Amino acid sequence: MKVAVLDSKGKDTGRKVDLSDSVFAIEPNKHAVYLDVKQYLAHQRQGNHKSKERAEIAGSTRKIKKQKGTGTARAGSIKSPVFRGGGRIFGPRPKDYKQKLNKNVKRLARKSAFSIKQNENAILVVEDFNFDAPKTKEFTQVLKSLGIENKKSLIVLGDSNNNVYLSSRNLKRSEVVINSELSTYKILNASSVVLCESALEGIVSNLNK
Structure with missing residues (x-):
């Protein structure tokens, strides 16, 4: 599947990349x-909720x-x-909400998420870009050029880039991650997924293991 590569100003570079059908x-x-x-x-839950029960309350035993x-x-x-200040009956206790999931299922889920976004024409491929210093204004201009300024966006970098990450940190609707930090939730939660060219190889190799 061939997709046009855009630059950070939203213009077509005249080049195309192949998005793996797999x-x-x-x-x-x-x-x-x-x-x-x-x-x-489930993993976002801390599970540290706790209330004191009768045996944990400090008070006289007379x-x-x-x-x-x-x-x-x-x-x-x-x-x-039954008294004010007494223990809680059947109160919440700390709990671990972690769940196990097979790696192959997780890879299949992320492939499915990418396929859903591609079917919605919600995936953009952009040339790698950088800033001389963290500037939210410059990052916002990139989003505006790509036509996704007012949308929830997920920008996927090939390698960590501190200037790009810090430039996006104040924007609630935009998130910058590297390809190893991708999750099915983040892909589906974004209205537009912007893939930097350098991230494509890592995404395909990670999901086709």
Whole structure:
């Protein structure tokens, strides 16, 4: 599949690159996509929720009133959950939400995500670009030139580029990653996926192992 290569100003360079059909033109496997996105979202959960139960509350252990003759219910401890400041009944405890997923399923999910985006014509291939210094204004101009300034965008670099990354950090709708940081969720969550030329080889080799 041949795709035109654009420069950072959004103009056609006259060159084309071949997007591998094994990555960008497969029949999407929706169940694999579901499993991978589910795992990604589960791993975002810290799982450190905790409330103190009766045994963990600091307080006196004396019987707070006599057993009979008060006209009210019996009570043996100020740490009882029925009293204000008492322990929590069946409260949340720390939990690990991590899920296991086969590597082949994860690769299939990412191929499916790329194929979905390609079917939507939401993938752009751009020449590698760089800035002399981190400048959000220059990065915004690149997005504007590509016609994706007001869209959620995912820019995929071949190698880490600190100036490009720092230039994008203040923009909520745009995210810059290198090809090894790609996830199915990030690909699908973006309205437009911008692939730098240097990232293509790494993407194909990682997903065709």
